[in-house]
Amino acid sequence: MPETRVAAQELEAFAAAIFEKVGLSPEDAATEAHVLVWANLRGIDSHGVLRIPQYVASVERGGMNPHAHIRIERETPAVLLIEADHAFGPVVTTLAMRCAIAKAAQVGVGWAVIRNTTHQGAMGYYALMAAEEGMAGLAIVCNPPNMAPTGAKAAGVHNSPIAIAVPAKQHGALVLDMATSVAAFGKIQLAIDKGIPIPAGWALDQDGNPTTDPRQARILLPAGGYKGYGLALMFECLTSLFAGNPLLEPILLHTGTVRPGTQNSVVAAVNIAAFGDVEAYREHIDRLIEGIKALPKAEGVEEILVPGEPERRVLAERQAQGIPLPEGTVRNLREVASRLGVPLPPALA
């Protein structure tokens, strides 16, 4: 597939200009652009700038709100509840995690529930914010149903991702960022683009029957069977229901609709210093990583990886070589840039 390399800085400036054009403040536009390009830099392209055209369309349809009035509705020394007013996800979620970190610095843990956010990008970003402050970070999100509970032939839960990050010393932070489905829709889209079937066990078609044709895949299947289903269900309870804003119930019981793009979320920080010595913690993480990587390898395996490591390798390469954008993404970005009158980065012009 032909692709064009763009320097991260140029791509981020371009994305920010687009977001300013649709109404975000310069500061919010920069935050949104930064979180998207952060994902591209790490190879998480499904959560990168390919989203820009759909975000612009969402603003135009009245989904994502560039002028959101974000309000802290409840607050204690350890927790807070934020009404996001359909703000761009990174704008409200970075705020929420900063608040959680500040609370954790004071009382050891900060727990922030966000109601009515929109697409937050890669959840690992927020977990890593805490790790960069010497804390453990946790981030969970829930959306309307797209995954079948075990035994069902229809969507009933969302393949809610969870991200957890902790800081190391010499090594990069451990960052786990995983959906609760076997595979996310991004991988199914990739199979469509490549013209190859998907493995059995990834998805059901619209009638709830198993399929290996990625073009027929409509309903995801949970990772680890009832374990992925169980986690996804509990994540709705920890996010949407704590926010008093159910996203599964109205669809399941046909009692209401959900404004397109709505998400609820929780981000939390736990302060290592409240429990012990942070430097000792970081050194233990280093040795844990080294111990895991030194294990005997299964046949055909070149290296045992730890969470966050594959992304960091892509980061090194893309910081040096630029971010490769496939033809389709470039075409879509050109269209939206032309329509909004925003200059393209030189590499894409």
Place this chain on the structure above:
Amino acid sequence: MPETRVAAQELEAFAAAIFEKVGLSPEDAATEAHVLVWANLRGIDSHGVLRIPQYVASVERGGMNPHAHIRIERETPAVLLIEADHAFGPVVTTLAMRCAIAKAAQVGVGWAVIRNTTHQGAMGYYALMAAEEGMAGLAIVCNPPNMAPTGAKAAGVHNSPIAIAVPAKQHGALVLDMATSVAAFGKIQLAIDKGIPIPAGWALDQDGNPTTDPRQARILLPAGGYKGYGLALMFECLTSLFAGNPLLEPILLHTGTVRPGTQNSVVAAVNIAAFGDVEAYREHIDRLIEGIKALPKAEGVEEILVPGEPERRVLAERQAQGIPLPEGTVRNLREVASRLGVPLPPALA
């Protein structure tokens, strides 16, 4: 397999008498017995009274400590760190969760890390303690390695379980209690007892090769591939490393040993009332359960279950009919009762 039914109350009194005999205070012995029989009542027999002989042996070998000096080492309005001094798990973990609940009642969240506990029984018990107080409960535990990281042919992480519970109104609480492995050793033991093979993908033998012979199974495999591995690794970071007491590192790097039976853990409570109306929350859980159960069923599926539901059905039956103990368990309990001079429940005498 022949089995004997014993009323829960009789079994609990017997277990408590055993634990008093090995040195626990009457109150601690009652707590330990209650948590074990709680598991039996729900069909989680692998975490029930079959453990009694091994607990007694552990006390005699200097593992579990019936006279533990449990100390709260660090405390803020939201978090605490407990040194368990190798106390019986339920003794220290119920204390930890009570503290977490009290903190959550004050500031919205309570987060308790436990160092040097021993076997805690079924983690769902502690998560449910919070749900019974109108809170979400979370419980995680880590032990020395028994599961292979993705790509490894040796154990490098523990199949650390996580339990999450939230309260409903008319329905029973949602209680998820899952290991991060495809199957736990209890299921492998069951296959040995039944003389049947285990499915491919459950376990490796002692040389790290895949096996379907349950008698050769030594190393568990993670649920959902790298997802189960990733969760397990992060759970060590959230428990043992917050407690400054690594359980994987010394084994992986051959730098030390771990006192047999040592576990580290975290239990947390998040107070629904700090975010909104508890009754409304409970009603949303009811409707979520009803919505999930009303989904169209896959072929051959009689009913879609929610987390905690299978256990509650067993509970109803065993409360009425007593707890069935297989011949082997009865024999082991008789032996330990005879050796310690503790009278057996009439049904087992």
